[in-house]
Amino acid sequence: MKSTGGSDAAKRRAGEAAAEQVTDGMAVGLGTGSTAAHAIDALGRAVDAGLDIVGVPTSFASRQCAIDRGIPIADLDEVDGLDIAIDGADQIVAESGDCIKGGGAAHTREKIVAAASEELLIVVDPTKVAETLDHTVAIEVIPAARTGVEAAVEGLDGTPTLRQASDKDGPVITDNGNLVVDADFGSIDDSAGLAASLSQVPGVVEHGLFVDYTSAVYIGSEDGVSETR
Numbered sequence: 001m002k003s004t005g006g007s008d009a010a011k012r013r014a015g016e017a018a019a020e021q022v023t024d025g026m027a028v029g030l031g032t033g034s035t036a037a038h039a040i041d042a043l044g045r046a047v048d049a050g051l052d053i054v055g056v057p058t059s060f061a062s063r064q065c066a067i068d069r070g071i072p073i074a075d076l077d078e079v080d081g082l083d084i085a086i087d088g089a090d091q092i093v094a095e096s097g098d099c100i101k102g103g104g105a106a107h108t109r110e111k112i113v114a115a116a117s118e119e120l121l122i123v124v125d126p127t128k129v130a131e132t133l134d135h136t137v138a139i140e141v142i143p144a145a146r147t148g149v150e151a152a153v154e155g156l157d158g159t160p161t162l163r164q165a166s167d168k169d170g171p172v173i174t175d176n177g178n179l180v181v182d183a184d185f186g187s188i189d190d191s192a193g194l195a196a197s198l199s200q201v202p203g204v205v206e207h208g209l210f211v212d213y214t215s216a217v218y219i220g221s222e223d224g225v226s227e228t229r
């Protein structure tokens with residue numbers, strides 16, 4: 001899985017600490033990205049040792065990761081809600097848990113899974129923690145709506161950029177067959193207001209602002225993990 005930001009050891013500590021919260025019989029949302037992958041690794045080892053869980057992946061990548069590690073998986077509509085979801089973030093305010101996701105273009109399913117879960121545990125390294133959110137906001141967009149969504153972003157004082165694939169010519173296509181517009185709003189003072197405004201734009205499938213979803217934040221570092229709940 002592609003790695004971003006801080007050290008792999010810090011990401012691993014965060015992922016492993018969150019995975020320790022999972023107990024027998026749970027249905028677990030499996031997040032996307034290099035930090036969430038460490039949680040999936042740890043859950044795979046626990047399953048090998050007898051832990052009885054079912055995982056609900058948030059992307060093609062996390063589905064493959066779970067299969068490779070022997071974690072039984074299901075679709076969201078095959079389980080009666082989720083107990084815990086574990087996922088990464090591109091930026092987070094630790095005190096509130098409000099965060100920006102979508103660096104892996106998986107934020108639509110990540111938000112669906114988070115909304116279906118009793119708890120959302122966000123796992124990050126210290127480079128992701130901020131006082132105020134100012135990371136670009138990933139917006140998954142129906143292709144035919146791209147220009148309208150870009151105009152709406154500008155109307156909200158943002159600067160839109162169509163995300164391009166790094167491994168081929170052309171735009172990133174999500175697991176759902178859509179485009180991603182990354183919107184730079186500078187420092188976001190009213191994340192709830194911006195989240196609501198973006199949700200109302202026709203053609204926006206979902207955006208990566210997660211407001212009031214997070215139950216706990218695990219911040220891994222070189223020598224330990226801190227948990228904010």
Ligand code: 5RP
Nearest residue numbers: 033034035088102103104106
């Ligand atoms: C994918 C996400 C990821 O969780 C986010 O990009 C963090 O990834 P990483 O742990 O690799 O830094 O939101 O859509």
